Amino acid sequence: MKNISNYLAPIIALIALLAIWEIFVYSSNIPIYILPAPTDIFLSLQSNFKDLLGSALITLRITIYAFVIAFFVSLFLAIVFSLSNILESSLYPITVIFQVTPVVAIAPLILIWVGLDNAELAILILSVIVAFFPMLANTNLGFKSVDQNLLDLFLLNGASKWQILSKLRIPFALPYILTGMKTSIGLALIGTVVAEFVAGTGSSKGLAWTIIESGNRLDISKLFAGLMLLILLGITLFMLMTAIERNLLKRWHESTQENRG
Amino acid sequence: MLKFTNVFKNYDKSVLADINMEVEEGEFISILGPSGSGKSTILRLASKLIKPSRGKISYQRNKPPSIGFVFQDATLMPWRNVLDNIILPLELKGVRRNISTKKAAEWIMKVGLEGKENSFPGELSGGQKMRVSLARSMVTDCDLLLLDEPFAALDEITRRKLEEDLLKIWKREKFTILLVTHSVSEAVYLSERVIVLSMGPGKIISDKKIFKENFDQDFRNSQQLFDLNKTVYNLLAREENS
Missing domain, CATH: 1.20.5 (Single alpha-helices involved in coiled-coils or other helix-helix interfaces)
Known part of the structure; x- marks a missing residue:
């Protein structure tokens, strides 16, 4: 009940x-060009569904690519940091620079570097930059939080660095990694949309492009419909990550066992 | 089996000072001492997890024995079930899965965890978790078992049951045990020799053989155990108050 x-x-x-x-x-x-009613937005969504869906799929594709790349980059860096303190103290501050620099401030630079004809690649790069840091920070924290007694147990039994990584650090850090992934999937979507905005209309036909174009035409109902799809996309991705997290941790992690007596 | 010669250990400050002790094969030794006397450090030195700042730790036949270590917390991997937790030391040593599974199953029986093979640590009681930890430490047929206050967090009934089981296993398997504990009665009841350390930096202030007529349930309630407890307790209390 x-x-x-x-x-x-x-x-x-x-x-x-x-x-x-x-x-x-x-x-x-x-007036409808100031604030459309929900029924107007629904009707606009219905009549422009094909266009909007196409745009949403473009945004979704870039978001997923960015998320996957960010995942592997952050995992690789966290592994490198766990193996070498010197590399960590030299490289970690540099990764923080990416986190604190607003994506809109570096977007023009990235666009120039990859060429205006490759706007989609620029958007992908910007989205990766936005998405990778939370995963790196969480994975790194997870690797560092390994129970010292467990680590001693591995060393006592002559475990190699690879065994410590694969059988201890990665499984131990899994809840941390998944938390980072949940944050990053949302950031990848935000990064993609912001980068699409900065890249401007015509460069990529993602949802941001549809929203800008609808705003320019004062088709506010369509603008809202695009916004609704964006929100729906964000919620779906978050729920998907939550489902993956629950599935991977369901039998052993406290966060998934709140109802256990 | 194991010999400490003039062993010192310093971190920011001195933890152990001039430890000299010899551990014979098959002995059950308890180490008692106030908090901060370096009891756990002795176990870590014996296991070679850390090195002495001064002095020498030597092993019989110049070869370190196979070591099992049990910590105060069961220190299980929550993502692995009971069987896979027990298998871990064999897995790390590259033993084939079918052999290690057979070996782990034997130890599951010996520590009384039949039927719990597929349970995860989160589904076990404190006593059951400690049984898994004991089985994991012994699955490699270790020569030397190091126990760092393994029963400290358990309730009295579970603790007594586990003490009895540990004694039975020790008598059957005949490996050497070094037990660190805060409990005088546990040390005196379980071991053949009790070493008492001073306040930090820990020095050995007493190394006492415990001669027991028997090890059975009657011994737990005997006058002999009561007197032994009193003697060791007085030593410890004198050190705590000094």
């Missing part, structure tokens, strides 16, 4: 919010 109400409560809240929005727009006579 509690479970059903947990699912129903946010749905009812959302329906109520949309109803208030609809009533507010029509009762206040707000």
Whole structure:
């Protein structure tokens, strides 16, 4: 019973919010080019579905590529850092630079370097830059948090560096890695959209392009429809990561065992 | 089997000072001492996880024995089930899976965990986790078992049961045991020899042989054990108050 109400409560809240929005727009006579009602947005989504879906798939494709590249880059760097303190102290501060530099500030530079004809590659690079740091920071923390007694046990039994990495550090850090992945998948999407915005219209036909184009044409219903798809995409990716996390940790990690007596 | 000669260990400050002790094959020795007296450091030195700052640790036949180590926490890998946790030392040594599984199954029986092979540590009680840890430390047929306050976090009933089981296994397998404990009664009841360390930097202030007429349940309630407890307790209390 509690479970059903947990699912129903946010749905009812959302329906109520949309109803208030609809009533507010029509009762206040707000023009459609300022704030469309939810029904207008739904109708626009229906009539432009093919266009919007195509754009969403482009954004999704770049987001997934960026996320996968960021995952392997961060895992590789975290492994290197775990094997060498010198490399960690030299390279980690450099990776922080990527984290603290706003993507919009470096986007023009990346665009110039890869060429304006390769805007999609620039978007991919920018998205990787935005997405990789949380995964690196979390994986690195996970590798460092390994139980010292377990590490001693491995050393006592003559474990090689590779055995310590594959049988201890990586499984131990898995919850940390997955937390980083959950943060990064959202950031990869944000990075892709921001980079699409900065790259400008015509360079990539992702969702950001659709949103800008709709804004320029004052087709605010379509703009909102694009925004809705973007939100839906973000939520779906996050839920997918959460499902993967639950599946991988379900039998042994405390975070997935809150209902156990 | 193992000999400490004028062993000193310093970290930021001195932890152990001039430790001299010889451990004979098959002995069960307990090490008692106040907090910070360097008891656990002796185990880490014996296992070669750390090196002495001064002095020498030598092994019989100049070859380090095969060592099993049990920590205060069971220190299990939560992502591995009972069987896979016990197998770990064999896996790291490259023993074939079918052989290590057979060996682990034997130890699961010996520590009384039949039927729990596929359980994960999160599904076990504190006592069961410690049994897994004991089985894992002994699965390699170790010559020297190092126990660092293994029963400290357990309730009295579980603790007594595990003590009895450990004694049975020791008598059957005849390996050497070095046990670090805070409990005088545990040390006196379990071991043949009790070493008492001073406040840090730890020095050996007493090295006492315990002559027991028997090891059975009657011994736990005997006058002899009571007197031995009292003697060792007084030594320790004098050191704590000094």
